[in-house]
Every structure is written in structure tokens, then in C-alpha cells.
Amino acid sequence: MKGRIVPRPRGERARILAWEGLAGRPRPRRAARPIIILASAVSLVGLAALAGSVGGSACSKRETKEPPSTALRTANTHEPRDANANANTSANANTNAEQSRGLDPGAQASAGAQASAGVSPGPGAGVGPGAGVGPGSQANAGGDSGAGAGAGADSNAAPRERFARLLITSTLESAAVQAVGAEEGVRLAQVAKRALVWWLNLGRDLWPNDTVELVYELRGVEEPVVHAIWLESRKLGVKRSAVLYTAQGSAFARWYDEAGHEIELRLKNSPLESYEQITSLLSDGRGHRGVDFKTPVGTPVLAPFSGRVTRRNWSRRRNGNCLEIQDSKTGQRAIFLHLDRIERRFQPGQKVTRGQKLAYTGNTGRSSAPHLHYQLELGQRVLDPFKVHRTWRASLPASERPAVQKLFVKYGAMRQGST
Numbered sequence: 001m002k003g004r005i006v007p008r009p010r011g012e013r014a015r016i017l018a019w020e021g022l023a024g025r026p027r028p029r030r031a032a033r034p035i036i037i038l039a040s041a042v043s044l045v046g047l048a049a050l051a052g053s054v055g056g057s058a059c060s061k062r063e064t065k066e067p068p069s070t071a072l073r074t075a076n077t078h079e080p081r082d083a084n085a086n087a088n089t090s091a092n093a094n095t096n097a098e099q100s101r102g103l104d105p106g107a108q109a110s111a112g113a114q115a116s117a118g119v120s121p122g123p124g125a126g127v128g129p130g131a132g133v134g135p136g137s138q139a140n141a142g143g144d145s146g147a148g149a150g151a152g153a154d155s156n157a158a159p160r161e162r163f164a165r166l167l168i169t170s171t172l173e174s175a176a177v178q179a180v181g182a183e184e185g186v187r188l189a190q191v192a193k194r195a196l197v198w199w200l201n202l203g204r205d206l207w208p209n210d211t212v213e214l215v216y217e218l219r220g221v222e223e224p225v226v227h228a229i230w231l232e233s234r235k236l237g238v239k240r241s242a243v244l245y246t247a248q249g250s251a252f253a254r255w256y257d258e259a260g261h262e263i264e265l266r267l268k269n270s271p272l273e274s275y276e277q278i279t280s281l282l283s284d285g286r287g288h289r290g291v292d293f294k295t296p297v298g299t300p301v302l303a304p305f306s307g308r309v310t311r312r313n314w315s316r317r318r319n320g321n322c323l324e325i326q327d328s329k330t331g332q333r334a335i336f337l338h339l340d341r342i343e344r345r346f347q348p349g350q351k352v353t354r355g356q357k358l359a360y361t362g363n364t365g366r367s368s369a370p371h372l373h374y375q376l377e378l379g380q381r382v383l384d385p386f387k388v389h390r391t392w393r394a395s396l397p398a399s400e401r402p403a404v405q406k407l408f409v410k411y412g413a414m415r416q417g418s419t
């Protein structure tokens with residue numbers, strides 16, 4: 001199986017390409033199964049990304065063996081995939097990872113824009129639920145798409161931060177389109193999903209009359225920023241909320257709950273100490289086989305376990321610079337794709353030690369935004385890193401919690417004022 005490449009069926013491949021958005025091709029709608037797009041990053045912090053590391057330094061760690069809160073648990077129950085069962089045992093299950101993914105996040109520039117192209121941007125502008133902007137059709141609208149340009153350009157004329165209340169009737173996208181218009185709604189839903197995925201299974205748990213409320217900011221050609229988000233889920237009987245905040249010493253803004261805990265989980269022995277945002281999970285319903293970490297080119301990639309190198313650069317066109325290592329104890333294999341470069345000494349057979357720097361993240365192969373695709377396999381099975389790794393949740397130090405509270409008050413007032 002090593003090095004074997006099994007071509008993905010054309011139809012499915014096209015679907016994934018469009019789904020990732022990189023190819024800019026429309027993705028066939030799948031009405032009953034909203035796809036969560038965890039795509040390229042929150043634009044607010046995109047440039048800052050080059051600067052430094054989030055690291056754990058500004059955060060305290062709460063280690064958990066399992067996802068500690070309902071957040072990830074619900075996210076992970078999305079698909080019947082646990083470490084043993086999530087295996088894709090199909091013939092091409094263990095093929096090089098990139099077959100499982102078309103392209104990765106940032107490439108998704110234009111698809112979102114295409115999805116909404118031709119639809120006038122007025123609220124509810126004739127776009128019924130899913131009509132051309134169904135959940136799968138929108139990739140990330142950020143980046144290089146010209147569509148939507150200027151949306152945030154006249155920021156002097158209007159407050160940059162806006163409030164929207166999304167009343168769910170069918171999908172999150174359709175609710176967003178109803179609330180803020182077609183073009184903005186699609187893009188807004190994409191970003192909001194990256195928070196919501198940690199709270200519930202969007203394909204199953206979002207019911208009619210649930211609400212998702214947002215304070216957001218348009219960024220012209222870049223994707224919107226979600227500064228604050230509130231969820232009220234009738235099915236789960238929960239209310240959740242988070243605000244976007246940049247911790248001191250951190251390069252990236254992240255969503256925190258009122259207690260100052262990040263809403264994203266992190267991996268222990270993660271291949272990345274620093275990254276901006278997770279843009280794709282195995283549990284998000286997209287069928288993606290890896291976890292995508294949006295991160296600037298040049299971020300060090302660390303060995304998540306000790307073992308040996310098994311493959312290197314086996315499908316450059318697709319995967320870019322890529323590396324596979326195998327855990328000497330468990331037999332699990334870790335695959336890293338789209339690397340900028342790999343340390344020269346890591347050739348097949350070379351020993352690696354956990355925590356050792358193996359490579360640097362990049363944007364090579366079928367990827368159009370800097371990120372790391374991280375995939376775990378055992379035999380023919382694809383494993384969910386969030387089930388294999390132990391996880392932890394970062395929290396702000398007590399000294400910074402008032403700042404987050406303040407944001408909750410500020411955005412809460414916007415929310416109140418609009419109702």
C-alpha cells in the first residue's frame with residue numbers, strides 16, 4: 001500500500017474539489033446533509049499569522065483524555081466514526097491522503113463567491129433554502145475572489161460590526177441568506193460554522209426555530225469576521241456563546257466562552273504548536289480524511305510520536321511536499337501534506353522522536369492557502385486525530401478574562417439593541 005495511488009472516481013473527486021472550494025467548481029447539492037465548511041481563516045488575523053505563535057504560553061492547559069465538554073463530543077458524534085469505526089475501509093482508504101481531499105482551505109477562494117454570484121444581495125433576495133447556495137456549494141469566499149469586493153470598503157459610512165439573527169428554517173446558510181442577503185450570508189455561514197461545529201452537529205442537531213446570532217464584520221474580498229456568536233439549540237437544550245479575542249502574546253484571535261475557555265479543542269502532542277484555526281475536522285461531515293490547520297508557511301511540524309519515516313514526497317503534484325511516519329509501537333501512520341519543506345535527513349527508514357521538528361508547513365500541491373493537512377491511519381483505516389490524541393482546551397489566564405467579559409457585554413448590548 002505504500003505509495004499506492006488509487007484514483008478517486010471522477011464524480012467524487014469533483015465533488016470534493018468543489019467542496020473544498022479550491023477548484024471553484026460547483027458542488028452537487030446534497031440537501032439532506034449540510035456540509036460544514038471549515039475553510040480558510042478568519043481574515044482578521046490572516047496577516048498577523050506570520051508573526052508568531054499562539055502556543056500554550058498564554059494559556060493554561062486542561063488536559064482531557066476525551067473531549068471534555070459536550071462541545072467536541074457532539075461534534076465528534078457527527079459521523080459514526082470513532083477511532084475504530086471511523087475507518088474508511090474502502091479500497092482507497094489508505095491511499096495517499098490528498099485523494100481524500102481535493103484541495104485545502106485557502107484555495108477555496110472563489111467558490112463561495114460563485115455560489116452566490118448572480119444572486120442579488122438583498123435580504124432574502126429570492127434565494128430559497130439551498131437554492132444554489134446549499135451547504136455544500138459554498139467554499140470559502142475569502143482570499144482572491146473578486147466577488148464581493150468593496151463590501152467592507154466604505155467602512156467609514158457604516159459601523160463595521162453588525163448584528164444578525166439567524167432563524168433556522170432549514171440550513172444555516174439559508175437562514176444567513178435570509179438575514180443578511182445572499183452573498184454575505186453564504187460567507188458568514190461558512191465562518192460561523194467553524195465555531196458551531198464545536199458545539200453541535202450541524203447536520204443533525206440544528207432544528208427549525210433554533211437561532212444563531214452573530215456580531216460580524218465584513219472584510220471586502222476577504223471572508224467576514226465573526227466577533228461574537230450565540231447559539232440556542234432546542235434539540236440539545238443548550239445555549240452557547242463565544243467572542244473572538246486575541247490573547248496577549250498570541251498571534252491569532254480565537255473564540256472564547258464567558259469563562260475564558262477556548263471553544264476549540266487542541267491536540268496533545270500536536271504536529272503544530274501554533275496555528276491559526278482548524279478549518280476541517282473528520283467529524284464535520286465533509287468526508288475529509290484529515291484535520292486541516294490553517295497556519296502560515298514555515299510553521300514547524302513536529303513528530304506526534306516516535307517511529308520511523310515510511311514515505312516522503314510520494315505524490316507531489318497532489319500532496320505537495322509530503323511525509324509519512326509510522327509509530328513504532330502502535331503501527332499508526334501520520335501523514336503530513338502540503339509542506340513547504342522537509343528536513344533533509346528525514347528519508348524513509350530514518351528514526352524520528354516525538355516532538356522532533358520534521359518539516360515546515362506550506363502551501364504546496366493541491367492547496368491554495370497555507371495550511372497543514374494532518375492525517376492518521378492504521379492499516380486501511382483512517383483515524384480521527386481528535387480521538388487518537390489526548391486533547392486539551394486552552395484557557396485565558398485570570399488576568400485576561402475581564403477583557404473577554406467586556407466583549408460579551410459590548411456585543412451583548414448590540415444583541416439586545418437589535419431585538
Ligand SMILES: [Zn+2]
Binds near residue numbers: 101
Ligand atoms: Zn486536508
